Amino acid sequence: MNTKAKGTKGERELVKAFNEAGWACFRAAGSGSSPYPSPDLIAANAIRRLAIECKVTKDKKKYFEHGELEQLRIFAQKFGAEGWIGVKFSGEEWYFLMLEDLEQTGNLFAVSVELAKRRGLKIDEVMGKEEKSDSGNIP
Amino acid sequence: MNTKAKGTKGERELVKAFNEAGWACFRAAGSGSSPYPSPDLIAANAIRRLAIECKVTKDKKKYFEHGELEQLRIFAQKFGAEGWIGVKFSGEEWYFLMLEDLEQTGNLFAVSVELAKRRGLKIDEVMGKEEKSDSGNIP
Numbered sequence: 001m002n003t004k005a006k007g008t009k010g011e012r013e014l015v016k017a018f019n020e021a022g023w024a025c026f027r028a029a030g031s032g033s034s035p036y037p038s039p040d041l042i043a044a045n046a047i048r049r050l051a052i053e054c055k056v057t058k059d060k061k062k063y064f065e066h067g068e069l070e071q072l073r074i075f076a077q078k079f080g081a082e083g084w085i086g087v088k089f090s091g092e093e094w095y096f097l098m099l100e101d102l103e104q105t106g107n108l109f110a111v112s113v114e115l116a117k118r119r120g121l122k123i124d125e126v127m128g129k130e131e132k133s134d135s136g137n138i139p
Numbered sequence: 140m141n142t143k144a145k146g147t148k149g150e151r152e153l154v155k156a157f158n159e160a161g162w163a164c165f166r167a168a169g170s171g172s173s174p175y176p177s178p179d180l181i182a183a184n185a186i187r188r189l190a191i192e193c194k195v196t197k198d199k200k201k202y203f204e205h206g207e208l209e210q211l212r213i214f215a216q217k218f219g220a221e222g223w224i225g226v227k228f229s230g231e232e233w234y235f236l237m238l239e240d241l242e243q244t245g246n247l248f249a250v251s252v253e254l255a256k257r258r259g260l261k262i263d264e265v266m267g268k269e270e271k272s273d274s275g276n277i278p
Contacts, residue, residue: 015173015175016174016175019175022217023217024175024176024214024217024218025175026167026168026173026175026177026181027167027168027169027173028165028166028167028168029165029166029167029168029169030166030168034154034165034166035155036154036155036158036163036164036165037163038165042165042181044188044217044218044219044220045217045218045219046216046217046219047219049183049188049218049219075163077185078161078162078163078183078184078185079163079183079184079188080183080184080185080186080188081163081183
């Protein structure tokens, strides 16, 4: 499976996870090739909206150009959404980081496995499940 | 150009129009083939979110199955969005209707050119531009 196919597969896993947790979530068509800012995924419930840029990588550290993050920031602001970076390193779970959690190295921004584990949220946490009581029933 | 290509072209026109008006808007990937409810387009600004099912047709009347509209209703409710049907008849502008504005005929729901013009909103109206003053500057 090539890099693009792995990315698509990873995004579909997230779409499934969000939908199964009761959120609405879908992938954007050709998010990298659209002339307008667009995230890879949008996930929302009645309260929150998450615009997510997703990366699946074999490396131990993933780099982002300033422009890519700026597009996410602009989109999120216009849409009224939270901007998140979702990163899946080989053999690890998905971790979600806010833009300001990335490490700046020169003109690039980066997230390592170590940084993801230290500052990132797991999918249940990004959905806010950890804030609910065991029953999870809010009237 | 086949029906699908015309539909995609029509959706891209709407993405352009919303983005040029300052909204965030993008097309969903394979909205018809996803196992989870997904509209064709999502458009939002800081205040409103529109989930739009788009149809481009050569006919004078466009029919919808109950299930298709139900999927849009479910998605919109989960996402916290307004559900809209966007219809482009040949030689006409885009018209936007709410689900309850469609005409029920047996098990199907329909929108004719006449109904679209009578109950539908044009794109500027669905974006709420008609509510602004000429200056359009809200502090």
